[in-house]
Amino acid sequence: MKLDPETIQPLLEALARATDSISADVLAVEAGMPLVSWGSAPAAGVKGKDLTVMRDAIRAATAHVARDASADLFEDAETPGLTILATKVAYRDFRGSICLVRLDGRTYTSKDRELLLVSAQLCTAVMEAGEITDQHGRLDALVTYVAAELMGVTARDLAETLFRVISELGRYFGADTCFLRHNDPELQASVLVDEWPRRPDVPDPDPLGIVPWDTDDPIFSMIKDQREPFITRPSDGQLSYQERVRAGSGVPEVSLAMVPLIHDDTTSGVLGLIHFGDRIWTRAEVRALRAIASLLVQLDARVAAEESLHHHAYHDELTGLWNRRAFVEDLNAVLEADPRAPLAVLFADMDRLKTVNDVLGHTVGDNFIQAVAQRLRDSVRPHDVVARLAGDEFVIVLHDIGSISAAERAARRILDRVAEPLDVGGHAISRSASIGVVVNGDMPSTVDELLGNADVALLEAKERGGDSVVVFNDDLRSKLLVRADLELRLRTAIANNEMRLYFQPEFDLRDGRMTGVEALVRWQHPERGLLAADAFISVVEEINLSAELGRWVLEEACRQLATWKRTSPVPPPLVRVNISAGELISADFVGFVATLLSRYGLAPAELGIEITESTVMREIDDVQATLNGLRGLGVTLAIDDFGTGYSSLAQLKQLPVDILKIDRSFVSALAESSGDRAIVAAIVRLAEAFNLTTVAEGVEDPAAVTTLLDLGCYRAQGFFMSKPLPAQVVLEQARNPGVPLRMV
Known part of the structure; x- marks a missing residue:
């Protein structure tokens, strides 16, 4: 049964507004995307994994009311942060529901329930009146729905969102599997990003995971520069492709609809749907898939731009290390999770770097800072943190350090490593450093306190002539308090x-x-x-x-x-x-x-x-x-x-x-x-x-x-x-x- 969005959507909008819901959807049992929908969960702030949970809860509610002959209404408040109210919609061979969603945790009132039941009766009346739409209208609604799903997606939510979209596309088109692949110029191959449903038993190596462009398989070799949609059916004679699919999934033969993802005139990947056995794909369906592929390309570009901005916002431009902002946010998160976390903060500063800049020039000085940064990174464990605050100032967080003696030994090892000569642009440069150390103790400390105390210890190390490690102690604490008072x-x-x-x-x-x-x-x-x-x-x-x-x-x-x-x-x-x-x-x-x-x-x-x-x-x-x-x-x-x-x-x-x-x-x-x-x-x-x-x-x-x-x-x-x-x-x-x- 195909419902007319232009007829049903005003009804859903009025229902959602009257019941103070963020969305109202008409769904078929086991369907992915709604047949008709009003409202946007992403626009309301539901994204990533939370949105997947919400969609699964809606499908579960739809299945419950559609299959339970004794249930007119079903209300689910078990999912944290969500309240879902659903009622059945049935006509001839169609089984589904109208679902409402609230985010504020409030339950629906008796008036809300009455409004939902009346709306379901009106929806059934539309079906009985024969108000059905052509395929083009429904596919336009599908593209609009996908666009709403991709709204506001960030890098953190990207993987979850892509899997949800391809899973709902698969359900919508009745496909047996849906996949997304990206082109990797470095690997010179097509790489599987995700698939729905995910195969329970994936061969190792996976013949579908990374497929080189330089392959005898004509379909996979085409993916590198694919410009137009590609359709193949078992009768088309693509034996090598059918054999690769059979090896990766165990399915003897399939029908495939595959559209390219094109960005800046370059093919960046493909979106594909597979039906086990034979299936005819209409031109309207392929056009809708092309539109959705364009939306996915726009999403990739936006997320890449956001990741670039995020990288610049959180990384030092010269060394690639974390900057102060990233360091502070990360250490804040650690201390919020465990205020007494065993860790040491080391504040390091190079001794007499100005001489290098004055004699050899600032280019050599910058190269030296880059070499020092790499040496610092190599001197600690992978889970430790190294950040550049400014100039020749670095800060290091050593995790799982619970004693002053252990922190002091680690700082001395780092100091000795940094002092070893470096070959920078043909110049052998050796510079010592000074390190101030503070250990997170029995009393919880803030990031500002740890940094401030390490800085005081560093100043003391500098006053001793450099090339030394000083651990913050009670004497320095008194000195710090006196200075703050002054x-x-x-x-x-x-x-x-x-x-x-x-x-x-x-x-x-x-x-x-x-x-x-x-x-x-x-x-x-x-x-x-x-x-x-x-x-x-x-x-x-x-x-x-x-x-x-x-x-x-x-x-x-x-x-x-x-x-x-x-x-x-x-x-x-x-x-x-x-x-x-x-x-x-x-x-x-x-x-x-x-x-x-x-x-x-x-x-x-x-x-x-x-x-x-x-x-x-x-x-x-x-x-x-x-x-x-x-x-x-x-x-x-x-x-x-x-x-x-x-x-x-x-x-x-x-x-x-x-x-x-x-x-x-x-x-x-x-x-x-x-x-x-x-x-x-x-x-x-x-x-x-x-x-x-x-x-x-x-x-x-x-x-x-x-x-x-x-x-x-x-x-x-x-x-x-x-x-x-x-x-x-x-x-x-x-x-x-x-x-x-x-x-x-």
Whole structure:
């Protein structure tokens, strides 16, 4: 019996809407696709395996009501997430049902049941009135139904969906088997994707599984470039094909309808239906199969594009490893399944890779990263994870690792393997690495916590000079908590007036007279008390507060000097402020200094700007322009930590500086170290040659004072003379010149 979709579909739509169902179908017993249908389960979100389960439940309900003479209605709520209501439809030799489907778990009401029974009577009345359709209309409905089934299919659902579609095609056409084959250019063969029904006993090797294009079988050799539908029947004389089918399935002879899947003018596969024995395939049926084959090609192209996008979204472009997103999602899934899963996270970073890029170029550097990635992948087990986060940073998850010692041994093996020389573009490159390790412990951890802890351990490994493995422990945890607290509070410390300036005096060693003070920032932490700069300055730099804090220090130092000048007859003669390279080359720094001098009524010579030698040498071109501007204002300029930045005479000559401050590392053991004395003597002579003043830093004992005087360095600062002092105490030092520094 063939129902007219144009007559029945409005009825099904009204029924589905009235009963709040996602679909309403008229099905025959044992049929695959509905004869007439309204609604789309895929559009409602039912896909993949769930859709297969739903279709099987609908067929089961149809069979139940059609075969049970005593049952007018059948309701199935046993399938999770589904409620199915079915009633029989029968006329002459037709046995089937009308089925409704709900997804919300609600049962159907008595009114819903009455509406379904009335609809079944109307459907039977249509049959009795002889409203039947031609084959073309039904086949058009078939193509529409397949299109709906393929809606929204993803790579995850693809295999399940393809099997369901070919199984329902087989039932619809009354075929004995339906198959889908894809062409594989690498194998130069036709490969069986799936078949319905699946053979219970498949020979090994399967003569139907992978069939080379280069074969004596004319049908399979044709598949490579098939452009038009192909029909064969037992009487057509295709003996080799019939023999291959007989060997693979045991069926003596078959009729075949096979249509090509054509994508971008290339045959990508075939869709075929087989009838055991003889069968005539009409032109309308073949046209419908061609349309369905076109839908399958579109599905393949869409899924391939989605897979490509997914691959790029989850993989590192340079190495092909997982990226951060993939790593985080995978580890999240592992921890959600088992928060105490035995695993270790290793955070690895190459040591001194910049040298490779600078010397050999970024192409070689990229090739080296690719080689390292492969070496890391080869260094772990197949079920372990290796991902590239950025640059030369990699993260590794070692599964089934339950102890710190095991994780540490594994990390050391990886480190040793990575350090072995690599041949990259004809260059033998060897670079060590540093690895931070964290083991998932008794307390459940999040991905962010594991990564953060491994990162802290990695930073510790880097601070130890690299080529080392550090395991996150309680000491590092405390360090991490302290740093997190510092970062959180630093963002508001300036606004909350928690910053303080201390001042370390500088003296003339010959008479003890104060020659200036150096402004040093301190933080009055609400809980930890007064903190020196080395306790928080690295965090300031990491969270990009250097410019804000630097300008605060500069203005506060100028304000304090102005206050001293107003309130004391003997103020310090000048105040020096350390300025970072970033501040120095920031927009309008010279203008900012000029504004401060004017605002606080200071003479330019009363303000000293200090910048480290290493910073000057690294940014010499940009820094020099700003230093020239400051010199134009009349500000005193000093190079701090001199002797550690490896500046050349030529570079020193072009810098408009007034003072060289000798680094404390050459002063602390000056009396005992002949090498340090030689370096200090050389710096003093260099300064004299350029008409510069020298100031020694870090003077801790009277022997250093004596040696400095003997070498001709007459100005110094250090704990031997004075520690850094609050502003109110500085004036006491200034009012007491002649501090006995040297016993003559």
